[in-house]
Amino acid sequence: xxxxxxxxxxxxxxxxxxxxxxxxxxxxxxxxxxxxxxxxxxxxxxxxxxxxxxxxxxxxxxxxxxxxxxxxxxxxxxxxxxxxxxxxxxxxxxxxxxxxxxxxxxxxxxxxxxxxxxxxxxxxxxxxxxxxxxxxxx
Amino acid sequence: xxxxxxxxxxxxxxxxxxxxxxxxxxxxxxxxxxxxxxxxxxxxxxxxxxxxxxxxxxxxxxxxxxxxxxxxxxxxxxxxxxxxxxxxxxxxxxxxxxxxxxxxxxxxxxxxxxxxxxxxxxxxxxxxxxxxxxxxxxxxxxxxxxxxxxxxxxxxxxxxxxxxxxxxxxxxxxxxxxxxxxxxxxxxxxxxxxxxxxxxxxxxxxxxxxxxxxxxxxxxxxxxxxxxxxxxxxxxxxxxxxxxxxxxxxxxxxxxxxxxxxxxxxxxxxxxxxxxxxxxxxxxxxxxxxxxxxxxxxxxxxxxxxxxxxxxxxxxxxxxxxxxxxxxxxxxxxxxxxxxxxxxxxxxxxxxxxxxxxxxxxxxxxxxxxxxxxxxxxxxxxxxxxxxxxxxxxxxxxxxxxxxxxxxxxxxxxxxxxxxxxxxxxxxxxxxxxxxxxxxxxxxxxxxxxxxxxxxxxxxxxxxxxxxxxxxxxxxxxxxxxxxxxxxxxxxxxxxxxxxxxxxxxxxxxxxxxxxxxxxxxxxx
Numbered sequence: 001x002x003x004x005x006x007x008x009x010x011x012x013x014x015x016x017x018x019x020x021x022x023x024x025x026x027x028x029x030x031x032x033x034x035x036x037x038x039x040x041x042x043x044x045x046x047x048x049x050x051x052x053x054x055x056x057x058x059x060x061x062x063x064x065x066x067x068x069x070x071x072x073x074x075x076x077x078x079x080x081x082x083x084x085x086x087x088x089x090x091x092x093x094x095x096x097x098x099x100x101x102x103x104x105x106x107x108x109x110x111x112x113x114x115x116x117x118x119x120x121x122x123x124x125x126x127x128x129x130x131x132x133x134x135x136x137x138x
Numbered sequence: 139x140x141x142x143x144x145x146x147x148x149x150x151x152x153x154x155x156x157x158x159x160x161x162x163x164x165x166x167x168x169x170x171x172x173x174x175x176x177x178x179x180x181x182x183x184x185x186x187x188x189x190x191x192x193x194x195x196x197x198x199x200x201x202x203x204x205x206x207x208x209x210x211x212x213x214x215x216x217x218x219x220x221x222x223x224x225x226x227x228x229x230x231x232x233x234x235x236x237x238x239x240x241x242x243x244x245x246x247x248x249x250x251x252x253x254x255x256x257x258x259x260x261x262x263x264x265x266x267x268x269x270x271x272x273x274x275x276x277x278x279x280x281x282x283x284x285x286x287x288x289x290x291x292x293x294x295x296x297x298x299x300x301x302x303x304x305x306x307x308x309x310x311x312x313x314x315x316x317x318x319x320x321x322x323x324x325x326x327x328x329x330x331x332x333x334x335x336x337x338x339x340x341x342x343x344x345x346x347x348x349x350x351x352x353x354x355x356x357x358x359x360x361x362x363x364x365x366x367x368x369x370x371x372x373x374x375x376x377x378x379x380x381x382x383x384x385x386x387x388x389x390x391x392x393x394x395x396x397x398x399x400x401x402x403x404x405x406x407x408x409x410x411x412x413x414x415x416x417x418x419x420x421x422x423x424x425x426x427x428x429x430x431x432x433x434x435x436x437x438x439x440x441x442x443x444x445x446x447x448x449x450x451x452x453x454x455x456x457x458x459x460x461x462x463x464x465x466x467x468x469x470x471x472x473x474x475x476x477x478x479x480x481x482x483x484x485x486x487x488x489x490x491x492x493x494x495x496x497x498x499x500x501x502x503x504x505x506x507x508x509x510x511x512x513x514x515x516x517x518x519x520x521x522x523x524x525x526x527x528x529x530x531x532x533x534x535x536x537x538x539x540x541x542x543x544x545x546x547x548x549x550x551x552x553x554x555x556x557x558x559x560x561x562x563x564x565x566x567x568x569x570x571x572x573x574x575x576x577x578x579x580x581x582x583x584x585x586x587x588x589x590x591x592x593x594x595x596x597x598x599x600x601x602x603x604x605x606x607x608x609x610x611x612x613x614x615x616x617x618x619x620x621x622x623x624x625x626x627x628x629x630x631x632x633x634x635x636x637x638x639x640x641x642x643x644x645x646x647x648x649x650x651x652x653x654x655x656x657x658x659x660x661x662x663x
Contacts, residue, residue, distance in 0.1 A: 005250075005663065009655050022209050025238035033250040036257070036658035037239055041587065041646055044605075045630030053652045057659045073534050074629035075523070075543040075607035084634060 006126035015073035017065035019109030043081025060126035148207035150181040183214035202230035208237035227271035257661025292551030292566030293360035303574025336546025337582035356573040363507030363552035370406035375476040396500030398437035587628040595640035602632035
């Protein structure tokens with residue numbers, strides 16, 4: 001049987017986050033294909049329900065990628081996003097899911113190196129922990 | 139009403155058709171629900187092809203479009219205009235980036251890339267059905283006033299540039315000095331308060347003894363540095379210490395300084411934020427060289443923590459060293475100190491030798507200026523954020539180096555952080571030009587992707603009001619939150635944080651975001 005492909009969802013802000021991902025692609029960097037990027041206007045828009053729903057729909061890991069905190073396009077957006085992510089991390093622990101599965105990252109639009117690093121880190125987490133609940137259908 | 143979607147597959151780059159099976163994507167699209175027309179375009183941004191695409195859209199009465207192409211920011215604005223002609227709302231044209239997100243990153247895995255592209259297409263179609271048409275609106279600016287706070291170097295430069303763009307400039311000067319700049323100068327004036335949003339501000343100004351109301355389209359903050367209110371330890375110990383610019387001015391008038399001269403980078407070396415900005419290095423080198431040229435016998439020391447003599451300043455560094463200027467570098471382990479009882483000796487630990495040096499001086503000069511105390515008042519009045527070291531904080535540095543996060547408010551010169559006169563002047567000109575350009579538009583564009591409150595769900599908890607950096611939410615007459623859409627920037631921060639889920643962001647609703655991630659997760663790749 002072929003190796004199970006992990007499923008990862010990335011919520012990217014359409015400013016620096018998406019620009020960083022696009023720039024890394026243009027610099028010819030190869031990343032794991034299992035990442036599904038969902039574009040949001042700002043990481044502050046990301047709600048707990050989006051993250052939890054992504055896990056419910058079968059994601060092994062979820063990450064949120066926003067602007068650098070001191071250089072956010074919407075001023076405090078990525079700070080709000082991080083708060084939201086930390087809150088959901090706590091929730092995950094409470095329901096018995098490893099909170100490493102959810103992570104918040106920041107990148108500037110010029111950081112071509114950032115996105116591949118994020119992806120490889122999340123893929124590692126997803127491969128290490130496997131599907132939520134050990135793989136049996138819920 | 140059933141959605142009528144047009145799918146356009148662009149293959150203008152070489153990578154996409156090389157890796158993906160466009161025919162398969164085309165088949166998938168045409169078999170999907172609600173899709174009436176599928177087109178492939180060799181170069182979508184090309185006018186002729188676009189015209190053909192749009193003609194079909196018109197003929198089939200298409201009301202929304204999904205475009206599989208490259209990064210949204212790279213696509214010609216002609217696309218939206220063309221769809222507008224076909225009466226497709228610009229917010230219903232969804233651009234899916236398959237070039238960067240799928241093709242370029244997965245060159246070695248064509249099967250996975252194909253599956254991913256298909257999932258992206260499916261997700262975009264699912265999302266497209268949920269989008270709703272939006273309209274942009276405009277509001278006329280009531281005045282052409284650009285209010286410039288501070289009439290120093292940067293303020294004057296800003297006034298000149300703003301006036302060039304046709305704005306009416308009003309300068310607020312704290313002192314009573316007379317100036318030759320375009321526009322009205324209010325002396326002994328202070329900014330007390332402000333309301334409104336970019337384009338239509340209402341300012342409360344104290345000019346002399348009178349308090350006046352003044353409408354303004356844009357505000358430029360050019361308060362400069364705060365030499366007059368200096369309370370740092372070194373400045374306290376040495377009463378007759380001078381800021382660099384004053385020392386330079388005195389030198390130009392022919393007054394020989396009492397030697398030896400010590401130029402220290404900052405009056406507050408033990409402060410939490412030790413700032414050694416361009417003001418410190420460029421101008422202190424220039425001053426030291428000038429001083430040595432005028433009176434070669436005077437001993438000159440430059441005491442600094444970090445010398446950033448970049449570019450051609452490197453030559454000045456070398457020249458100064460050749461002329462006999464002594465450079466002393468220190469670090470946190472040996473800060474420069476002056477005993478208040480003997481304010482003629484500066485003791486500092488030389489970083490290179492590790493020894494404490496006692497420099498006897500006649501004149502102490504500070505190369506860096508502390509932030510202006512008025513910044514606090516102005517930031518409170520305009521409700522804009524301040525930086526940790528007491529300056530005005532600017533917005534995203536790469537995008538708007540002379541703007542605050544609030545649209546319509548610009549900032550320049552030493553109001554940001556200490557800098558040299560030449561730089562302050564350039565920044566002032568830039569901020570003035572930005573403000574002038576802002577005013578010249580004459581109208582404020584707003585609407586589109588903005589937040590909206592469902593009044594029944596709102597419990598008036600004020601969370602959105604505290605969160606929004608643009609002051610768009612307010613409590614309306616019905617004691618419920620409302621959004622001032624002229625101020626809304628469409629980030630959705632209030633939407634994410636609202637505990638009652640009473641706010642939604644047009645075309646970025648929870649359903650749309652979750653549907654997209656659900657469909658994407660359904661794909662097997």
